[in-house]
Amino acid sequence: MIQPFQIASGPRVRFGAGEAAFAGEEAAALGMKRPMLLTDPGLSAADVLTPIIGGFEKAAPGYQLFEQAETNPSDESILRAREFYESNDCDGMVAVGGGSSIDTAKAMGILLTNGGKLPDYYGADKPANRVPPFITVPTTAGTGSEVTRASIITDVERQSKASIHSDTLYADVAIVDPSLLATLPKRFAAGALMDALTHAIESIGSLRSTPWTEALSMQAVALIGRHARAFVDNPADPGAAGPIALAATLAGASFTNTGLGIVHGLTHPVFNFFGGHHGTTNGVLLAAVMKFNLPAMRETYARMAPLLAGAGATTAEAAIEGVRAIALDIGIPATLPGIGVKEEYLDRMAIEAAKSATVQTNPLPADEKDMKKIYLELMG
Numbered sequence: 001m002i003q004p005f006q007i008a009s010g011p012r013v014r015f016g017a018g019e020a021a022f023a024g025e026e027a028a029a030l031g032m033k034r035p036m037l038l039t040d041p042g043l044s045a046a047d048v049l050t051p052i053i054g055g056f057e058k059a060a061p062g063y064q065l066f067e068q069a070e071t072n073p074s075d076e077s078i079l080r081a082r083e084f085y086e087s088n089d090c091d092g093m094v095a096v097g098g099g100s101s102i103d104t105a106k107a108m109g110i111l112l113t114n115g116g117k118l119p120d121y122y123g124a125d126k127p128a129n130r131v132p133p134f135i136t137v138p139t140t141a142g143t144g145s146e147v148t149r150a151s152i153i154t155d156v157e158r159q160s161k162a163s164i165h166s167d168t169l170y171a172d173v174a175i176v177d178p179s180l181l182a183t184l185p186k187r188f189a190a191g192a193l194m195d196a197l198t199h200a201i202e203s204i205g206s207l208r209s210t211p212w213t214e215a216l217s218m219q220a221v222a223l224i225g226r227h228a229r230a231f232v233d234n235p236a237d238p239g240a241a242g243p244i245a246l247a248a249t250l251a252g253a254s255f256t257n258t259g260l261g262i263v264h265g266l267t268h269p270v271f272n273f274f275g276g277h278h279g280t281t282n283g284v285l286l287a288a289v290m291k292f293n294l295p296a297m298r299e300t301y302a303r304m305a306p307l308l309a310g311a312g313a314t315t316a317e318a319a320i321e322g323v324r325a326i327a328l329d330i331g332i333p334a335t336l337p338g339i340g341v342k343e344e345y346l347d348r349m350a351i352e353a354a355k356s357a358t359v360q361t362n363p364l365p366a367d368e369k370d371m372k373k374i375y376l377e378l379m380g
């Protein structure tokens with residue numbers, strides 16, 4: 001019997017190569033006269049913005065360009081973005097980028113319509129009012145932030161990541177344009193893709209998984225299994241970029257309804273102590289966590305096996321090996337020291353990982369000892 005469930009479907013999604021040129025039209029349709037176009041300095045340099053700016057010049061010429069969104073945005077950088085929005089009389093947000101610009105816009109938007117300070121909204125369902133009119137345009141196929149109800153930010157004073165989860169953060173429109181991935185450097189393409197694969201697999205395993213979200217995630221797993229290697233080899237290949245961009249958005253739409261698992265719980269302490277790329281760290285951890293979760297996931301992983309390891313694969317173990325092979329083939333380091341982790345920090349990292357909210361939705365309970373064991377297994 002299917003248990004009762006609810007699904008929030010988030011923004012209207014506009015998908016397709018070349019669709020980002022319509023961001024200006026969409027902004028005008030939402031009533032924006034002076035949209036704040038948020039992005040990061042790297043994107044202007046890589047010419048990713050050119051077709052988007054062209055669209056704004058035609059349809060919403062009052063746009064205000066803010067190019068200072070930070071990677072892993074700090075609370076301070078979000079306050080600077082807010083200051084820009086207010087001093088330029090902006091009336092809507094168009095975030096172009098990876099998780100950085102989009103999460104900056106969400107957090108800034110909450111302050112604009114709710115007042116107060118960011119820590120007032122850490123956790124779930126705290127803001128009362130929706131963010132201003134809001135369009136997301138992802139330029140990496142990874143975070144899924146374009147369709148999620150979460151903003152992940154770095155709290156400088158507490159020296160840790162903090163998150164805000166609320167339906168008030170959903171964008172009005174997400175424009176997913178695979179042609180924007182063409183200039184993605186290979187190592188970011190690989191890391192982002194592993195983030196998307198982790199979202200899909202952790203959402204399927206979540207204790208809050210539903211048949212609806214599993215449909216989204218299984219399709220994401222299938223697309224990534226089939227196209228991961230070709231995409232990282234050449235992110236400008238439309239035959240691979242389209243499926244991978246779609247997979248990342250599907251996985252985002254899935255996990256925003258289910259929560260994640262302990263791959264993310266283990267990844268955040270790595271970032272807090274050593275920095276590094278979120279998706280790459282997930283990629284190092286994913287297969288080891290699947291092995292840990294195997295007793296609860298045998299039947300589901302077996303269904304994933306042909307998607308990840310080829311038509312003849314039928315066992316849960318083959319699915320895990322398939323994930324490991326994809327990660328290695330696209331250049332994800334095999335061990336934690338490969339991304340700079342040092343053994344003397346593992347105890348503290350394990351304590352932090354065990355406190356992660358992701359433990360509550362992981363298919364199996366996991367305590368400090370379990371976390372340390374998983375870290376140790378990946379020390380090479």
Ligand SMILES: [Fe+2]
Pocket residue numbers: 143195199264278282
């Ligand atoms: Fe993630």
